[in-house]
Amino acid sequence: MELSRTHQDLFELIAIPSISTLPEHKQDIMRAADWLKQYLVDSGIPTENIQFLHSPELDTEKHHPVVFGQLIANPNNPTVLVYGHYDVQPVDPIDQWQSDPFKAEVRDGFIYARGATDDKGQLMTQLAAVREFIAQAKAAGNELPLNFKFLIEGEEENGGENIEHIIKDPKFSELLKADICLVSDGPWVDPQHPTIEYGLRGITYAQINVRLADSDMHSGLFGGGVLNPINALTQILAQLQDRNTGKVLIPGFYDDVVDISDLERQKIAAVPYSEEQFLHDAKNAKAIWGEQGYSVAERTSARPTFDINGIWGGFQGVGAKTVIPATAHAKVSMRLVANQEPQKIFELLKNYVAQIALKEVDVEVELIHGGDAMLAPLDSPYIQKAAQALQETFGVDPVYARSGGSIPAIALMQSKLGVTPILLNYGFGDDGMHGPNERFSMQQFEKGIQANLKFLQLIS
Amino acid sequence: MELSRTHQDLFELIAIPSISTLPEHKQDIMRAADWLKQYLVDSGIPTENIQFLHSPELDTEKHHPVVFGQLIANPNNPTVLVYGHYDVQPVDPIDQWQSDPFKAEVRDGFIYARGATDDKGQLMTQLAAVREFIAQAKAAGNELPLNFKFLIEGEEENGGENIEHIIKDPKFSELLKADICLVSDGPWVDPQHPTIEYGLRGITYAQINVRLADSDMHSGLFGGGVLNPINALTQILAQLQDRNTGKVLIPGFYDDVVDISDLERQKIAAVPYSEEQFLHDAKNAKAIWGEQGYSVAERTSARPTFDINGIWGGFQGVGAKTVIPATAHAKVSMRLVANQEPQKIFELLKNYVAQIALKEVDVEVELIHGGDAMLAPLDSPYIQKAAQALQETFGVDPVYARSGGSIPAIALMQSKLGVTPILLNYGFGDDGMHGPNERFSMQQFEKGIQANLKFLQLIS
Numbered sequence: 058m059e060l061s062r063t064h065q066d067l068f069e070l071i072a073i074p075s076i077s078t079l080p081e082h083k084q085d086i087m088r089a090a091d092w093l094k095q096y097l098v099d100s101g102i103p104t105e106n107i108q109f110l111h112s113p114e115l116d117t118e119k120h121h122p123v124v125f126g127q128l129i130a131n132p133n134n135p136t137v138l139v140y141g142h143y144d145v146q147p148v149d150p151i152d153q154w155q156s157d158p159f160k161a162e163v164r165d166g167f168i169y170a171r172g173a174t175d176d177k178g179q180l181m182t183q184l185a186a187v188r189e190f191i192a193q194a195k196a197a198g199n200e201l202p203l204n205f206k207f208l209i210e211g212e213e214e215n216g217g218e219n220i221e222h223i224i225k226d227p228k229f230s231e232l233l234k235a236d237i238c239l240v241s242d243g244p245w246v247d248p249q250h251p252t253i254e255y256g257l258r259g260i261t262y263a264q265i266n267v268r269l270a271d272s273d274m275h276s277g278l279f280g281g282g283v284l285n286p287i288n289a290l291t292q293i294l295a296q297l298q299d300r301n302t303g304k305v306l307i308p309g310f311y312d313d314v315v316d317i318s319d320l321e322r323q324k325i326a327a328v329p330y331s332e333e334q335f336l337h338d339a340k341n342a343k344a345i346w347g348e349q350g351y352s353v354a355e356r357t358s359a360r361p362t363f364d365i366n367g368i369w370g371g372f373q374g375v376g377a378k379t380v381i382p383a384t385a386h387a388k389v390s391m392r393l394v395a396n397q398e399p400q401k402i403f404e405l406l407k408n409y410v411a412q413i414a415l416k417e418v419d420v421e422v423e424l425i426h427g428g429d430a431m432l433a434p435l436d437s438p439y440i441q442k443a444a445q446a447l448q449e450t451f452g453v454d455p456v457y458a459r460s461g462g463s464i465p466a467i468a469l470m471q472s473k474l475g476v477t478p479i480l481l482n483y484g485f486g487d488d489g490m491h492g493p494n495e496r497f498s499m500q501q502f503e504k505g506i507q508a509n510l511k512f513l514q515l516i517s
Numbered sequence: 518m519e520l521s522r523t524h525q526d527l528f529e530l531i532a533i534p535s536i537s538t539l540p541e542h543k544q545d546i547m548r549a550a551d552w553l554k555q556y557l558v559d560s561g562i563p564t565e566n567i568q569f570l571h572s573p574e575l576d577t578e579k580h581h582p583v584v585f586g587q588l589i590a591n592p593n594n595p596t597v598l599v600y601g602h603y604d605v606q607p608v609d610p611i612d613q614w615q616s617d618p619f620k621a622e623v624r625d626g627f628i629y630a631r632g633a634t635d636d637k638g639q640l641m642t643q644l645a646a647v648r649e650f651i652a653q654a655k656a657a658g659n660e661l662p663l664n665f666k667f668l669i670e671g672e673e674e675n676g677g678e679n680i681e682h683i684i685k686d687p688k689f690s691e692l693l694k695a696d697i698c699l700v701s702d703g704p705w706v707d708p709q710h711p712t713i714e715y716g717l718r719g720i721t722y723a724q725i726n727v728r729l730a731d732s733d734m735h736s737g738l739f740g741g742g743v744l745n746p747i748n749a750l751t752q753i754l755a756q757l758q759d760r761n762t763g764k765v766l767i768p769g770f771y772d773d774v775v776d777i778s779d780l781e782r783q784k785i786a787a788v789p790y791s792e793e794q795f796l797h798d799a800k801n802a803k804a805i806w807g808e809q810g811y812s813v814a815e816r817t818s819a820r821p822t823f824d825i826n827g828i829w830g831g832f833q834g835v836g837a838k839t840v841i842p843a844t845a846h847a848k849v850s851m852r853l854v855a856n857q858e859p860q861k862i863f864e865l866l867k868n869y870v871a872q873i874a875l876k877e878v879d880v881e882v883e884l885i886h887g888g889d890a891m892l893a894p895l896d897s898p899y900i901q902k903a904a905q906a907l908q909e910t911f912g913v914d915p916v917y918a919r920s921g922g923s924i925p926a927i928a929l930m931q932s933k934l935g936v937t938p939i940l941l942n943y944g945f946g947d948d949g950m951h952g953p954n955e956r957f958s959m960q961q962f963e964k965g966i967q968a969n970l971k972f973l974q975l976i977s
Contacts, residue, residue: 258737262837270800277718277922279799280824280852281763281816284806287825287847288758295755298748300875303741339739340730340843344877346744356741364736365747366840371827372848377722377885379850379923380826383800387747388832390839392740415760417804425837462737463839 112222121211182505256459259430399427428465572682581671642965716919719890859887888925
């Protein structure tokens with residue numbers, strides 16, 4: 058494998074400022090998609106099998122194409138769907154970058170650039186591994202023992218609507234059919250431990266609006282005679298979670314939760330992540346807190362939550378204003394775990410709020426968005442092969458982690474396409490994704506390619 | 518009594534744009550103070566007995582003078598202290614005025630101008646009555662049966678700091694000594710009912726700050742593992758008031774409350790103010806709500822309250838942001854009634870919050886400001902004479918009202934100077950004080966002078 062060529066490839070892709078949220082980079086988005094198409098062609102994917110997918114329901118001007126390609130050697134062989142994204146975050150604050158974010162620079166063993174780890178660098182560990190895998194089979198004169206599909210989106214950093222519509226659309230389900238979905242788009246738990254991420258949380262995000270009157274009023278003249286909407290809102294919110302046990306109090310909330318198995322508890326407990334480290338990462342949070350009966354690692358990955366993400370109403374300035382506001386509002390979200398359904402959880406929330414809200418104000422609960430949780434089967438042979446590939450490449454047994462975050466596209470692929478998600482990440486926690494001076498370890502890049510290649514060989 | 522001259526006087530005073538909050542009107546403030554000084558001289562107050570008071574603790578550039586004057590005919594006679602203010606609110610939005618706010622215009626029996634009702638017009642009902650009272654005594658060749666003091670401030674619309682310091686300062690207590698304090702600066706309960714306002718609520722205004730961490734964090738990665746400061750804040754706030762009974766739950770909160778007497782209940786119930794009218798005035802609030810066991814009139818005037826005047830934290834924009842904020846904040850105020858002490862109530866709040874707050878976040882409670890409640894004795898002979906003066910002037914028995922609002926200067930005069938406050942208002946609820954097209958009924962102006970004069974005659 059000619060690594061220097063692979064580095065060149067990555068640096069070329071990095072040089073295209075494919076920022077998906079900024080309309081002025083639309084051309085760069087298209088250049089990155091074209092670059093990927095050419096890369097796939099050069100890897101041996103027939104040009105006619107490559108297409109830019111658009112959901113028929115969305116405006117192609119506003120939404121960016123999903124680069125799709127396939128190489129079906131033998132329909133009876135396992136099909137690997139490679140998922141990644143070619144778009145990146147904006148680069149603000151630009152003055153905090155030590156080098157040009159779109160000119161990859163290697164310093165102290167790290168590649169510094171926007172997209173270095175999220176996700177161009179990690180995407181290239183997959184694409185380079187597949188290219189090498191195909192090349193080796195061809196060199197040996199063998200039939201390719203695996204089929205490949207590629208699903209590389211251009212708006213992961215901007216809502217991911219296009220891919221979501223495509224995965225949900227029955228018209229595309231045959232095209233996207235696969236056995237496993239291979240993803241490299243995240244960090245290890247720490248730089249010493251190769252990590253298999255086997256779970257992601259789902260989410261239900263809603264807004265609660267409380268309304269008393271047409272406009273604000275004087276708290277001296279009317280205070281005590283009407284139900285202050287902020288008072289009412291805090292009463293509602295306080296009844297959604299037990300302040301002592303940390304349990305969510307919405308009736309039925311836990312009904313569909315898949316309990317943490319003994320095997321999982323062991324694997325989670327085996328991850329070397331101290332409470333000190335957690336608090337440090339949590340911006341020097343004052344203390345650990347959460348649901349009784351679970352460790353902090355379990356609480357933040359394998360258990361559902363209730364968080365108020367925003368709240369506002371009335372006077373927020375300096376000093377005093379004696380006002381009873383007309384309205385008050387809160388954004389709330391519940392991280393979900395398998396098998397909680399976002400829509401069902403929203404209905405439970407809505408019904409419970411309607412039940413507990415005092416009738417002297419109007420209360421409305423609106424869904425902002427929902428996303429499924431993902432939980433890959435830990436006993437899947439694919440997971441076992443992934444662990445073996447990591448062990449053989451890095452010389453260390455991998456740890457198993459459920460992420461507390463949500464990647465709805467992966468959960469959707471599991472639920473709609475029936476694929477087993479295999480998340481083989483190679484980033485580090487301090488790679489600075491989304492921030493200035495984003496970086497990716499050179500060694501992780503190189504060994505990531507080897508590990509992904511090893512995995513493909515092991516499942517062949 | 519030559520009314521046309523009195524109208525001219527009022528129109529002259531109105532023509533001085535004495536807006537206390539705008540530094541560019543400092544000269545106008547001084548012109549208004551000088552105008553009042555001359556008015557008092559013309560009324561018979563010796564020039565040497567008139568002075569502009571300044572608290573030695575305050576910057577005279579930033580603070581406006583209190584116009585003080587006195588006429589002591591016989592130290593054994595009752596002393597009437599006339600309180601009012603010569604400053605006015607700004608005139609924004611100026612384009613909504615139908616006539617020049619500083620050129621009084623009479624339309625349909627109303628004087629339209631900034632300060633027409635608040636407080637220049639009502640202040641002049643007092644000053645003109647005193648002038649006439651003095652003139653009549655002089656014409657009859659009698660010794661003046663009352664002593665007069667005047668305390669007319671220039672920053673009532675801008676915090677009232679100067680007068681507050683002066684009343685609290687022992688150096689001024691002999692100078693300000695009086696038996697009653699006469700105030701005309703508010704509305705009747707409705708245009709049909711002369712009103713004696715005998716109570717004002719006090720206030721404790723505080724801010725609660727909850728802090729978790731140095732900066733915001735991702736709710737997916739950390740949600741469930743730390744105590745979200747908004748969750749913590751809503752839990753605290755919800756424990757401060759019973760959502761079913763409306764009672765404030767701070768231990769000791771009601772200890773010093775003076776219960777509503779049977780006499781008061783009757784007088785409050787006699788005020789013709791419907792719940793429909795209340796809801797209309799409360800910006801079409803959805804419903805009546807409040808402390809169990811009390812009528813809406815009692816709740817909004819004679820009972821203490823707990824209101825959250827503002828709340829903020831986290832994301833307040835459109836859509837979703839999955840953040841756990843570093844901090845969350847709320848402004849809270851408690852309207853107080855006699856004999857609750859603002860500082861003591863603050864300590865009770867602070868201690869209770871410290872007790873109920875979860876320890877996994879830092880919680881701070883800071884006092885923004887406090888003000889005493891005022892309650893005039895309903896059985897005072899002065900109140901009875903005031904009622905008689907109103908009855909004889911307007912031909913209708915007056916109603917008795919406690920206001921839910923707070924005028925700390927009047928409460929202070931009662932508590933520090935021992936005066937009995939007599940609030941004889943002549944405004945209407947829809948006079949538009951603080952808004953565009955402020956007005957004052959011409960008839961109320963004229964009869965207000967007569968009623969105040971009658972009152973002075975009755976107590977002589």
